Amino acid sequence: MGSRIYLSLVIMILTIYAIRVTPFLIFRKEIKNRWVRSFLYYVPYVTLAVMTFPAILSATNSVYSGCAALVIGILVALFGGDLFTVAISTCVAVFLVELFL
Amino acid sequence: MMKVCPSSILRQTMNGKLFIKGLKDGIPIALGYLAVAFALGFAAAGTGMNALQSFFMSFGMLASAGEYAAIMLIGSAAGIGEMIATTLVINLRYFLMSCSLSQKIEEKTPIWKRLLLAWFVTDELFGISSAVEGRLDPVYTYGAAVVSVAGWTLGTVLGVVAGEILPDRLESALSVALYGMFLAIIIPPARKSRFMALLIIISMAASILFASLPLLSSISEGFRIIILTVVTAGVAAAVRPVSEET
Numbered sequence: 001m002g003s004r005i006y007l008s009l010v011i012m013i014l015t016i017y018a019i020r021v022t023p024f025l026i027f028r029k030e031i032k033n034r035w036v037r038s039f040l041y042y043v044p045y046v047t048l049a050v051m052t053f054p055a056i057l058s059a060t061n062s063v064y065s066g067c068a069a070l071v072i073g074i075l076v077a078l079f080g081g082d083l084f085t086v087a088i089s090t091c092v093a094v095f096l097v098e099l100f101l
Numbered sequence: 102m103m104k105v106c107p108s109s110i111l112r113q114t115m116n117g118k119l120f121i122k123g124l125k126d127g128i129p130i131a132l133g134y135l136a137v138a139f140a141l142g143f144a145a146a147g148t149g150m151n152a153l154q155s156f157f158m159s160f161g162m163l164a165s166a167g168e169y170a171a172i173m174l175i176g177s178a179a180g181i182g183e184m185i186a187t188t189l190v191i192n193l194r195y196f197l198m199s200c201s202l203s204q205k206i207e208e209k210t211p212i213w214k215r216l217l218l219a220w221f222v223t224d225e226l227f228g229i230s231s232a233v234e235g236r237l238d239p240v241y242t243y244g245a246a247v248v249s250v251a252g253w254t255l256g257t258v259l260g261v262v263a264g265e266i267l268p269d270r271l272e273s274a275l276s277v278a279l280y281g282m283f284l285a286i287i288i289p290p291a292r293k294s295r296f297m298a299l300l301i302i303i304s305m306a307a308s309i310l311f312a313s314l315p316l317l318s319s320i321s322e323g324f325r326i327i328i329l330t331v332v333t334a335g336v337a338a339a340v341r342p343v344s345e346e347t
Binding site: 002004005006008009011012013015016017019020021022023024025031034035036037038039040041042043044045046047048049050051052053054055056059060061065066069070073074077078080081082083084085086087088089090091092093094095098 | 133136137140150154157158161162164166167169170171173174175178179181184185188189190191192193194195196197198199200202203212215216218219220222269270271273274275276277278279280281282283284285286287288289290292297300301304305307308309312313325326329330333334335337338339341342343
């Protein structure tokens with residue numbers, strides 16, 4: 001189990017480094033293509049949305065507290081909460097809901 | 102006695118100053134990293150990774166979404182191909198950042214400095230490095246990286262330890278922290294732009310469809326993320342290309 005984890009980590013560390021280092025070694029020119037730039041601009045938002053939902057619903061001890069975390073997280077983010085505030089409010093939401101379950 | 106050229110002394114002191122400026126600018130980044138990495142370490146502990154493995158991951162990858170995907174892939178015993186493909190797609194934006202930074206450094210920047218700088222291309226370090234006026238001397242980024250990488254790895258290890266010792270109730274509450282942070286990243290742009298809001302709703306809807314429909318849910322998590330990301334972001338880029346400034 002341990003060696004499989006290290007092997008996986010080495011593979012992923014090398015992959016992510018390859019992405020970062022290639023432009024410094026080969027390309028050296030800024031990408032001008034509008035579609036490529038737009039695509040890369042949208043990628044993180046889509047990825048984070050996909051990874052957050054529906055996973056957040058099953059992350060906690062109960063689906064109800066997961067739902068509460070999702071709703072509170074979105075609300076606090078909508079009202080301008082920063083990274084830390086949003087994260088803490090989702091945790092508090094889960095804790096409170098699970099107190100009453 | 103060794104003869105020292107005055108210009109090389111000047112360069113050395115300038116390098117030192119620049120490095121220290123980087124160290125200072127890295128402090129707020131490190132504080133932010135501490136919290137995000139804590140949540141990541143917590144998630145890593147949840148899939149059975151220990152402190153050393155998590156430290157190794159954070160030190161080598163320096164990526165929040167990328168590391169979360171790595172944890173998920175390790176947890177689901179993904180194959181090598183799936184690990185490489187998912188890591189490529191999720192972290193593709195660093196390619197763009199490296200392209201941009203490779204233009205900002207002096208053309209004669211030695212290879213070892215390039216190799217080291219590439220390791221530190223994160224959203225935040227890229228941000229402050231691009232904000233430098235004129236050419237970027239990588240020494241500045243190295244300074245900021247020393248502090249922020251320390252915060253990032255320390256946070257991860259603390260998160261793992263917390264994941265191992267905290268009682269079940271707190272563990273359940275803390276396990277949504279990372280998702281909370283993800284929401285904090287994707288919701289503000291959705292508030293500003295109706296298109297972004299629509300994009301995020303579509304992404305989430307497609308995600309739950311893929312997770313629950315009989316045939317689609319047999320696709321492993323890594324490939325699910327790849328397919329959804331490439332298709333959704335690809336269509337979005339064709340429908341609504343972003344303006345040059347972004």
